[in-house]
Amino acid sequence: MAIVVTKFGGTSVGNPERIQNVARRLIALREGGDSIVAVVSAMGDVTDDLLTLAAQISPHPPEREMDMLLATGEQVTIALLAMSIHALGHEAISFTGPQVGIVTDEGHTKAKITEVRAEKVKASLSEGKIVIVAGFQGVTPDGQITTLGRGGSDTTAIAIAAGIDADLCEIYTDVDGVFTADPRIVPDARKIDVISYEEMLEIAATGARVLQLRAVEFARNHGVVIHCRSSFHQGQGTIVREGDDSMEQAIISGVTHDTSEAKVTIRDVPDTPGVAARVFNRLAEANVNVDMIIQNVSEDGRTDISFTVPAEDLTRARQTTAEVAHELSAREWTVDESVAKVSLVGAGMKTHPGVAAQMFTALADADVNLHMISTSSIRISCVISREQTETAVRALHDSFGLANEAVKVEVSPGSTGGDC
């Protein structure tokens, strides 16, 4: 008898009929003999509707009150799902994040989980009940309601799985699993059956929306095995777990892309110690999430610094960059919003030289020019022009033969423990 935490997103619980489908699915799991926890998001557009209401009231609502407002969305879903399970003759009990002991810091609208007090979940499971938990929300030690920000419900599910020592955390989504590339761009993209945390982290970090980065990080840190699968059918999805020698790994797992970033360049600044520190400290203070950073080699004691930022942080990035560029007597600074990032991810590339060369060749053959390059031990990312995104993703997917069962390498123990 396994303990399974499941998570259903907003689309899966978007109306009463879909909630009833989820209820039936949970009951089937329960009747299979497993202990079941379900973490759910707000129904479909509910969160957007609440945001619209808030916007009608205030352009900059206090974040504490925003959390108070948004937390109602998941609370509605848990009540309806518990009712639905009862109506089908089974026992269920719902809990809000605060009730179930998801303790967070005080970072309203993007709180971090600091503790999971899982006694109530355990007690209800031992009574044979299906336990329904509101995702995305928690409570500070002094009783303030918080929300976890983007990907919060995935994180709730994994935190609870860790807290109750679950055997598996199933994340139900509207896709079939993790693919070698976005199937909307690459029709012959292949579903990945098993992937290591490290690769999944790189895939999540470089643009794939299927699992949120922080949820995967939490899973890796607590050793929670994730099964990312479709809520529309019963087929196997993608298992995310610790890489070990039982796991055969492809040299390259997948190609990802991200068209939501902009590139900022500060030209001709002094190449002296502390300059980069100054730029990026100031950006951090302004709460700008910097992704890739490139500093070119110095010429005559002057250099250029480029970096990419999410589009949502660009307004703050512009303001800070203007100030810093002025202070550093930079010649100029520019913003390019028409860029994209394509990345190649694979634990196997660590032991296979020449992957970067093959990547750059494939892109050159497809006439794709590279603006920036950045690498980790299991990832290579290139910034290119946005209108070439699809061309680049297809070229890489073809070049590395990802549509086929790709060339595999035996992963030796510990080799997936990368630097990410």
Next chain:
Amino acid sequence: MAIVVTKFGGTSVGNPERIQNVARRLIALREGGDSIVAVVSAMGDVTDDLLTLAAQISPHPPEREMDMLLATGEQVTIALLAMSIHALGHEAISFTGPQVGIVTDEGHTKAKITEVRAEKVKASLSEGKIVIVAGFQGVTPDGQITTLGRGGSDTTAIAIAAGIDADLCEIYTDVDGVFTADPRIVPDARKIDVISYEEMLEIAATGARVLQLRAVEFARNHGVVIHCRSSFHQGQGTIVREGDDSMEQAIISGVTHDTSEAKVTIRDVPDTPGVAARVFNRLAEANVNVDMIIQNVSEDGRTDISFTVPAEDLTRARQTTAEVAHELSAREWTVDESVAKVSLVGAGMKTHPGVAAQMFTALADADVNLHMISTSSIRISCVISREQTETAVRALHDSFGLANEAVKVEVSPGSTGGDC
């Protein structure tokens, strides 16, 4: 500097614009130097929308989950109201019922408040903040979310007023105050300036919807002074407080009516000890709220028992009555759903004989036949045919001259301490 608890119902906070109006009103009060708590209901139709959602899921949802669902309604309002006050440049903080320490028993969907832990409200008031509290909801000692049932938000406001020792509890409604009769029926009905708890209890119990009975009871038990007033303008409403010798009281305060009850009669049962006890114990077990009870004098050791019940309890009442009538070998039992109750309320009637006689005469002159009569020391109620309701109310209002400043009596100390 006074401490004032205010309460705004669902209509007053029905959309963002109205919420902003409430925010401005609270800010004006705060700027007047008072410490302000605002208790609010769910916006307009939100509770009905949630009930509809639940009905789509289950015909008989568990009450615990119903409370989980319904409690979200007020939580949305408190967040939006706090945001609105912030947007206008003032400090506010919102609390759910559980957060603010409204502790209740475990009677889901109709929980009773057992304790108010008011430290958080007091602390926030002492920081100068306007405190916004979700009405209608509380929490059991072990952390379950409860709702208080009908009139719950009024009760929350009065409970908090008692808990923080407020000087006044202002209940804002869509009417101007408490009237000598329903102004829709009696155009020259007069607003009552001051009324005792006891009279207000009788008025609330006999059909006036302006304040809920249990809220008035709570106010009386804790000595909370209520000001029931309009949310649409600044005029004085009706003050409800302990009757004392400074309060001039009319012989008759008002005429009320209630068309939401049905009359049940069990005919020809043995007039032996324990028969009435048996009937009404069984009804109580079936959770039927019996209002008036009449047992006629015995003839040949047999008698008739009549009682009135709210329409919403009628299905349960029919079932129980059928069983009991059979057990008692009653000749028959009947239900009359076309009845109404008209009542005359006034603390002054205790010391003025002849009020009942004048009431019956006025009704007889208007050709209104009486089905049942019941009295307390400050109220006389008659059950009549429903289609004669308006005729009866107008006849009584006229007969006792309630449109004018009625004949008044000096209330001697303690004389309002009735039996209600």
